[in-house]
Amino acid sequence: MSTMTDTNPIDVPQSILQSPKHWRNRVAGHHWRTGDEEFDAAKLGMWLFLTTEVLLFAGIFCGYAVFRMMYPEAWANGSHYLDWRFGAANTAVLLLSSWTAANAVRCAQLDKQFWLRVNIVVTVVCAALFIGIKFWFEYRVKLGQGKAPGTFFSYPFAHDPHEPLWWSLYYVGTGIHALHVVIGAVLFLVVLYYAKRYQAYGPTQYTLVENAALYWHLVDLVWIFLFPLLYLIH
Amino acid sequence: MSTLDAHAGHHEEGSYLSGPPGIFSRVWQWMTTVDHKKIGVMYLFAVLFMFFVGGLAALFVRYELLDPIRDQIVQTVDANGDLVTTTTTTGESLKELFGGLTSDLTGTQIYNRTFTLHGAVMVFMFIVPSIPASLGNFFLPIMVGAKDVAFPRLNLLSWYVYVFGCIFGILSILMGGVDTGWTFYTPYSTTTDADHWRVVLMVAAAFVLGFSSILTGLNFVVTVHKLRAPGMGWFDMPLFIWAVYATSIIQVLATPVIGITLLLLIFERLMNIGIFDPAMGGDPVLYQHFFWFYSHPVVYVMILPAMGIMSELLAIHARKHIFGYRAIAFSSLGIAGVSFLVWGHHIFTAMGELAAILFSGLTFLVAIPTAIKVFNWIATLYKGSIVLNTPMCYALMFLFTFSIGGLTGLPLATLATDLHLHDSYYVVAHFHYVMMGGTVIAFMGGIHHWWPKMFGKMYNEPGALIGMALVFIGFNVTFFTQFFLGTQGMPRRYANYVDEFQTLHQISTYGSWILGLGFLVHLAVFIHSFFAGEKAPANPWGGLTLEWECESPPIEHNFHHEPIVKHGPYDFETTVPPHWDPADYPIHPDAGKGRH
Numbered sequence: 001m002s003t004m005t006d007t008n009p010i011d012v013p014q015s016i017l018q019s020p021k022h023w024r025n026r027v028a029g030h031h032w033r034t035g036d037e038e039f040d041a042a043k044l045g046m047w048l049f050l051t052t053e054v055l056l057f058a059g060i061f062c063g064y065a066v067f068r069m070m071y072p073e074a075w076a077n078g079s080h081y082l083d084w085r086f087g088a089a090n091t092a093v094l095l096l097s098s099w100t101a102a103n104a105v106r107c108a109q110l111d112k113q114f115w116l117r118v119n120i121v122v123t124v125v126c127a128a129l130f131i132g133i134k135f136w137f138e139y140r141v142k143l144g145q146g147k148a149p150g151t152f153f154s155y156p157f158a159h160d161p162h163e164p165l166w167w168s169l170y171y172v173g174t175g176i177h178a179l180h181v182v183i184g185a186v187l188f189l190v191v192l193y194y195a196k197r198y199q200a201y202g203p204t205q206y207t208l209v210e211n212a213a214l215y216w217h218l219v220d221l222v223w224i225f226l227f228p229l230l231y232l233i234h
Numbered sequence: 235m236s237t238l239d240a241h242a243g244h245h246e247e248g249s250y251l252s253g254p255p256g257i258f259s260r261v262w263q264w265m266t267t268v269d270h271k272k273i274g275v276m277y278l279f280a281v282l283f284m285f286f287v288g289g290l291a292a293l294f295v296r297y298e299l300l301d302p303i304r305d306q307i308v309q310t311v312d313a314n315g316d317l318v319t320t321t322t323t324t325g326e327s328l329k330e331l332f333g334g335l336t337s338d339l340t341g342t343q344i345y346n347r348t349f350t351l352h353g354a355v356m357v358f359m360f361i362v363p364s365i366p367a368s369l370g371n372f373f374l375p376i377m378v379g380a381k382d383v384a385f386p387r388l389n390l391l392s393w394y395v396y397v398f399g400c401i402f403g404i405l406s407i408l409m410g411g412v413d414t415g416w417t418f419y420t421p422y423s424t425t426t427d428a429d430h431w432r433v434v435l436m437v438a439a440a441f442v443l444g445f446s447s448i449l450t451g452l453n454f455v456v457t458v459h460k461l462r463a464p465g466m467g468w469f470d471m472p473l474f475i476w477a478v479y480a481t482s483i484i485q486v487l488a489t490p491v492i493g494i495t496l497l498l499l500i501f502e503r504l505m506n507i508g509i510f511d512p513a514m515g516g517d518p519v520l521y522q523h524f525f526w527f528y529s530h531p532v533v534y535v536m537i538l539p540a541m542g543i544m545s546e547l548l549a550i551h552a553r554k555h556i557f558g559y560r561a562i563a564f565s566s567l568g569i570a571g572v573s574f575l576v577w578g579h580h581i582f583t584a585m586g587e588l589a590a591i592l593f594s595g596l597t598f599l600v601a602i603p604t605a606i607k608v609f610n611w612i613a614t615l616y617k618g619s620i621v622l623n624t625p626m627c628y629a630l631m632f633l634f635t636f637s638i639g640g641l642t643g644l645p646l647a648t649l650a651t652d653l654h655l656h657d658s659y660y661v662v663a664h665f666h667y668v669m670m671g672g673t674v675i676a677f678m679g680g681i682h683h684w685w686p687k688m689f690g691k692m693y694n695e696p697g698a699l700i701g702m703a704l705v706f707i708g709f710n711v712t713f714f715t716q717f718f719l720g721t722q723g724m725p726r727r728y729a730n731y732v733d734e735f736q737t738l739h740q741i742s743t744y745g746s747w748i749l750g751l752g753f754l755v756h757l758a759v760f761i762h763s764f765f766a767g768e769k770a771p772a773n774p775w776g777g778l779t780l781e782w783e784c785e786s787p788p789i790e791h792n793f794h795h796e797p798i799v800k801h802g803p804y805d806f807e808t809t810v811p812p813h814w815d816p817a818d819y820p821i822h823p824d825a826g827k828g829r830h
Contacts, residue, residue: 030791031381031461041384041460048452052490059494059524063509066520150514151506162515168507172498 016199023111023202039207046211050218053180057222060173064229067169071162078166079234081147086137087231090130091223097126098220101188101213108206113199116209120192123216127185134178139171173226180219187212247789249690268386271788273393274372275688278681280393281368284359284400285674289750291352294328295345296712296746299739301325302730303341325730339410345729346413353416358440359400361673362532365539366485367396367450369680370478372688374454376781376788377472379463379797384456392449395442402439406432415727417529420510420521424502434503441496444489447535451485454478463780465799472779472803473562477542480566484531484538484573492528495521519584526577534573536669538566540676541607544629547679548611550777551626552618553822555804558610565603572599582652590649597647604640608633621819624698625775628679631706635671639664642717660720666713678705678756685760686774690787691767697759704752711745772813776821779803783812 016022028035068075104119146154149171153164191212194200201209250271253263264272303325312318326341328348339347375383383389406412409432414423418437427433458479462471499521501507508514510521549556556562578585578593585593611633620626642664645651655661686692715738720726724735731739773782780797781788801809810826 029382029386031375031386037460041456044459045385045388045452045456048455048486049448052448052452052486055487055490056494059491059498062524063498063520066517067509067515070517071515149505150502150508150511165508165515168501168509172501172507172509176494176497 021198074162278368288355347411380461399442406435451482473545474542554618557613568603625683639667663716686770701755708749
């Protein structure tokens with residue numbers, strides 16, 4: 001990618017260029033002195049929000065640690081039922097999408113409107129791939145075998161009486177993570193809509209792209225911890 | 235009113251309270267507002283309404299304990315010489331009070347639901363959002379010299395999320411109520427009432443309210459970091475801001491943990507995931523660790539803003555520079571820091587000896603920053619020109635009741651004495667002295683202090699003083715007796731007791747009526763002020779913080795010009811207060827000297 005902008009302003013219809021939502025026309029909120037201050041504040045707010053997300057997942061990781069210590073056998077057995085290849089594939093998908101999310105921010109900063117949209121689309125497709133692998137190849141198959149959480153557990157060949165707990169933590173942990181993947185994808189779809197419809201993001205105004213990408217990196221990061229803790233412990 | 239007139243006509247902006255004509259457009263304007271002042275006022279009314287609901291439940295609890303449920307077993311010999319046992323139940327006062335509404339419940343079940351209602355409403359719907367979301371929302375941006383909070387729309391969302399959470403909670407109550415206690419301890423909370431939704435609804439309410447709390451805290455942290463007026467460094471901020479800032483940090487860091495905990499509890503109920511279920515190898519004590527990892531820090535979410543109000547009230551109404559500004563500011567952060575390390579003291583009996591000793595030691599640490607504050611406040615009063623108006627009286631009352639609350643906490647932090655006192659009325663009395671004698675009292679003082687600024691009307695001082703006196707007497711009569719009950723062995727949360735306790739229980743109940751009457755007097759004073767209150771001057775108390783530079787009530791964008799801070803918030807000796815009117819209050823003879 002060259003560093004020059006790839007959209008010629010002449011090609012952009014006047015309706016978009018003059019829309020108040022176009023990035024050149026956006027003004028800071030009335031209580032801000034400059035747009036930069038507003039951007040900094042939004043970013044600080046996002047980081048604080050990400051802190052709360054980390055602490056939310058901390059509860060799950062803490063529960064994981066406690067029960068792994070109490071029932072190491074159940075955890076070792078449970079991990080055997082997970083196919084590391086699906087986990088690895090999803091890790092790769094998420095890492096790729098994090099790269100495209102970071103690229104999207106860079107493209108917004110450089111006013112590369114086309115590549116901004118391409119990067120967002122790739123990110124959203126990766127999110128869909130992740131959810132697809134998770135639900136179709138993992139949840140569906142496992143639930144079909146009776147490897148369900150808690151009292152729904154009916155897998156006849158369990159080695160350890162506490163395996164239902166393993167599945168509880170597996171489904172709660174990956175399920176809440178999957179919910180975050182969906183939320184992140186929806187956030188990027190919103191960004192995509194505004195980028196396409198108004199060219200709302202450019203060098204001086206890319207708050208939402210930046211924050212969506214920050215959120216996405218967190219979702220990625222949580223999976224980076226979930227993957228080895230669930231798939232690679234045996 | 236000297237300088238105000240100079241501003242009059244300068245701007246066309248009206249007070250934030252003025253709006254379009256017509257009741258519907260007015261309501262619509264309030265419902266869609268992103269103005270932090272309106273949202274603060276909406277929060278104020280919402281939390282006061284929940285305080286009323288929770289208070290009513292408390293009065294019912296006390297009413298039941300006036301003459302508790304007793305089973306009297308009488309054995310007689312009938313004509314055939316057989317032994318006949320008859321059981322008569324007396325004292326089902328709540329059942330009689332509610333009549334047919336609760337016909338399928340026994341008196342004790344109603345009692346359990348009532349105290350759960352009291353606890354859950356007071357903790358989650360009243361006291362956590364109380365000061366930060368109402369007075370904080372209104373005054374934090376003004377006191378740092380901003381036009382609004384950092385994220386105004388998020389602020390409105392937070393209010394709607396709060397209301398939504400309250401509706402969940404109220405629905406649960408209307409469906410018959412919950413008897414788990416506000417702590418939702420497992421496995422009782424996961425097995426009781428198994429075929430019904432109301433426990434899930436109540437837990438979901440607490441979960442949703444947590445979101446509201448996070449959003450408010452996040453907004454305040456960013457506002458304090460990014461929107462301070464020119465000239466306002468961190469140590470030029472009023473101490474109320476420091477306190478709300480420390481509160482917000484706790485809200486942001488602790489609330490997500492209760493979020494996941496309550497979510498797991500909901501999953502546990504709906505899908506039996508077994509994490510807290512001992513029958514499946516789960517661990518109910520893990521729930522208690524999770525729960526208190528949030529719920530202990532949140533105790534400081536409740537008390538820290540109250541401490542912030544105290545610093546304002548004492549300095550302004552004693553017309554004295556606050557003693558030990560930095561010590562008070564840092565002790566707020568210190569309390570916030572230590573708050574995350576002491577959750578274990580709620581479950582001393584469920585952990586090993588070493589862990590219990592560590593948590594006991596850490597708990598004592600909390601006393602240090604708290605005592606620093608109390609001593610600094612008392613030093614502030616020394617040689618001050620103390621005005622005994624309602625805000626100041628509430629501040630003095632806080633010093634009295636909160637100190638009792640704080641000091642009675644020490645025997646609870648001591649392992650040996652805690653074994654005797656835990657789960658008794660002593661604990662109930664202790665935390666009511668801290669939460670009610672601390673937070674609610676400071677909140678009342680703060681509402682009176684800022685009432686003229688918020689609504690542009692003065693309140694009736696003698697009326698408010700009568701209310702204050704009734705609250706003081708009622709509060710102490712209600713709760714001081716409970717220290718005796720607790721040390722004598724009365725366990726908490728019981729609908730009945732042995733006859734020896736009845737006198738003290740009755741005194742406590744009579745006290746609760748005086749307390750309720752006190753709040754009714756306050757309500758009357760507020761209503762009177764709304765309709766017939768004198769117009770408030772811009773600076774009735776001679777405060778130096780930025781909110782007193784605004785008009786009363788403030789204009790929509792708070793300030794006519796962006797304020798530039800040139801003096802400290804408590805420099806009463808050297809500064810002429812903004813909008814000074816000699817009729818309102820005398821000023822220090824040296825004020826203004828050495829400054830220009």
